[in-house]
Amino acid sequence: MKNSIRLMISAAALLVLAARADARIPLESFTTPQGHAVVLLQDKIQDTVAIAMAFKCGLACDDEKSYAAGFLAPSLTMDGAAGQSGSEIYEDFMDTGGTLNFSANSDETYLSLSAPSSGLDDAVKIANMVLTKPDFPENKLAQKRDRLATSIDENRLDADIKAQLAFIDASVGPSSYDHYFSPKAEDIRQVTTDQMKTWLKRHVATDGVLISVVGNIEKDKAGEVVDKLLAGLPQKSDDTKFPELKFQNPKPEPIVVQGDGGKQVVVNFGIIGKRPEKLEDWLGGSMLAKIFASGQKSRLFAQVREATGQTYGLESDFNFYEQLGMNRVKGRLGTTALDQSLAVMRKAWDQFRVEGPTEAEIKEARFDMFSEFGSVLRDHQQAAERIRDYLTGHWSAEELSRMPEIISGIDLHDKALRERFFTENPITVIVQ
């Protein structure tokens, strides 16, 4: 009997539950004694706990002078704090068995901590120390500045990065998202420790922080560790806002960017748009994108291979930020019969837009969604991060609990849904 109960509450069983339209993911919302809102998923199949947080706003909210510090501050927090050296902190943290990831992207600043239950308190204590009492060592900063600036210079030579920048530029032109997608090496080289401390205070503040906790932990204990993790952080961040993006109509003809002139070109193909407000639209768009171009079973890949054979990799990138969203196919095409391959891609896009997916494709997409969902939920860290990511979409725990029902009920034949993510004029970028 105990085993049965255990199975029922295990995240593994969620896969089975998730396949049922009336199933609910047992997410629980509560507020900690210190007033932080938390979404909790209890799961006892592994004796670990994962905490994922999104501090409101990332590099897209920074101005030209401050964004560069955001590339360095998160990765340097473990290199010195409260008078302890990086080696001491690193050693102590490793002994907890935990992992700590801290980074900034365009829209949010992310913190993700996971640890075995036995090491959780110690891991949280160390994480809090590095967040609240950073001592960024000058020599490490100099090293990291140089390394990062060099890698940014190298990235500018990378054909995939060139394609992505041209793809974004075609639709929105220069924007604050360039801080994230196209940082300047010279800005990185000028960052100081004071700028990093200022950046941390501005971004890592408890106002509006989104928190998920997954694992073998009771609600009271979850509240306690979240409060300990956030203790001493500023309560109010600056009034940070995303600058308004100005979308422009992309040109219909392919944008050609100079590359190395090899026997393959890098291609980016798709649309840029705003993030959907409804969870079902986001999920529906994601499923359509997968049907169209995700993996070797996708119709786009099959059609290009059938027609010219001139590809080994075309992948869907369905990625929506606070304001900027992409339903993009990226990959490589052989230069032989390139025009024909591009024509096949465009025809496949138009056909999908008009005709939509088949019943078999829809069945497969739903299955994949449940399967992926179940797989993610079995890993505490992945699950915490995924729930946190959904929270950044401004969707509530109640809505997220109903995801199995939503996934089962989405009408993927809906023309309006399809036309939203597969517009008439996709952007084509080629780096050759």
Place this chain on the structure above:
Amino acid sequence: MFGIRLSLVLVALFWLVLPLKAETRILFIGIESAGSFEVRMWVPFGSVSDVAPGTAHLMEHLKFKSSQEKGLQNIQAIPGSSENAETGYNYTRFDIGVTSENLKDALLALNGVSQPLSVTPQQLATEKVIVTQELLQRTTSDPDSPKLLSALLELYKGTEFERRPSGTEDSINAIKMEDVMAFDAAHYANADKFLMIAGPPIPPEVQKQILAMFPGAVSGNIHVNQDRVATRDDAQLVPLGPFLKSPVATGFADERITHDFSSNHVKLAKLYFTKLVEGPTSWNNGVAARILQEAVRSRLPEGLRDHIADDAGLVQDFGVEIAPLASGVWQLNFSAGLSPGIEPDKVVKVFEDYMADFAKNGISLTSLERLKRRHFLYGEWEDAEQELKNLGIETTTFGYANSMNGRDDIKAVTQDEIQKLLTLFAGPGRVGISVLKPEGAQ
């Protein structure tokens, strides 16, 4: 034309007279909380069996096109299925992910690789183009990779590793229908198979039914504890690797092969150091090597990071890997980004001095115990080694011991075992040093 016909006749005759003595070994990995199956099958041949370079890899693709009634080409139509494959030097691996209700289809499809290949000339031509695109994709993803690969292949000269497993554009273009048919008859027709079926525990009576699909097959079972992370990806944590004989790669002379390359894709010079040494490889020293690798990488007192930064100047993003290349051969890799003004020779000397000092002083018991304790935090697999031995599967080659981190295996690692490895790496061996510099740099 006559040549092709004759080849096809010979192939057909070969099929008719072939003795059916293929062996199949099946390892069932029962994962309590798994929701679907990941089936992996290894056949014990790969690129070293190529007559025409690239044939084994092309065959791996063609097996997904071959028009058998129950073959790999049917897998894509199964909802929720996934498939992948890989061709190595001495093995070819097929992976299929399916739900419980489609497990039988997956097994039939995998068993079907031994049926005669049946593809049209057009399918062969198309697949050659696709395989070429796969080759090119690797090059366009990292434009410097051909240079570094050529240096590595030179280091392997005189062994079965010196030829690229995937062939070259020219060699792939030159492959003919008779080449693939001959390869099929010589290898796939009577292939030994090793299957790993990871997923929800399969009852004994169902296991019997599965065994009946592969006449003469033997099987073993590994049970995965409930409190361990158990996902579909678990199967991928078990890189059993080549399960029969690894290529024999011996006779590495004590020499240094250096290359200086320039690249317009890097802004920072990069150093790649590889050392090949001959020495015994076993399950236990595979685990010991894993711990040694962490000791070299980490910031423990013996750790390389601070040492090299202090003695050689600013070195960035360095990496260390210690693993068997094959039975009886170890490979030590060290790579680093070099800041402007840092001499590669100096960094190599600091690294080699560091390894020599480490070999001289050994690892302290405190550090070893600390490293072991960290490894204990990961999951354990019970009885895995014994079960594999029962199946006659060689566990002394690469991959397996590196990933399993069995509690008892980790406990068993001694200072002496670490010392033996350190002594091995500090001794003679074939060293390759490649430096990739930004174009125009001195």
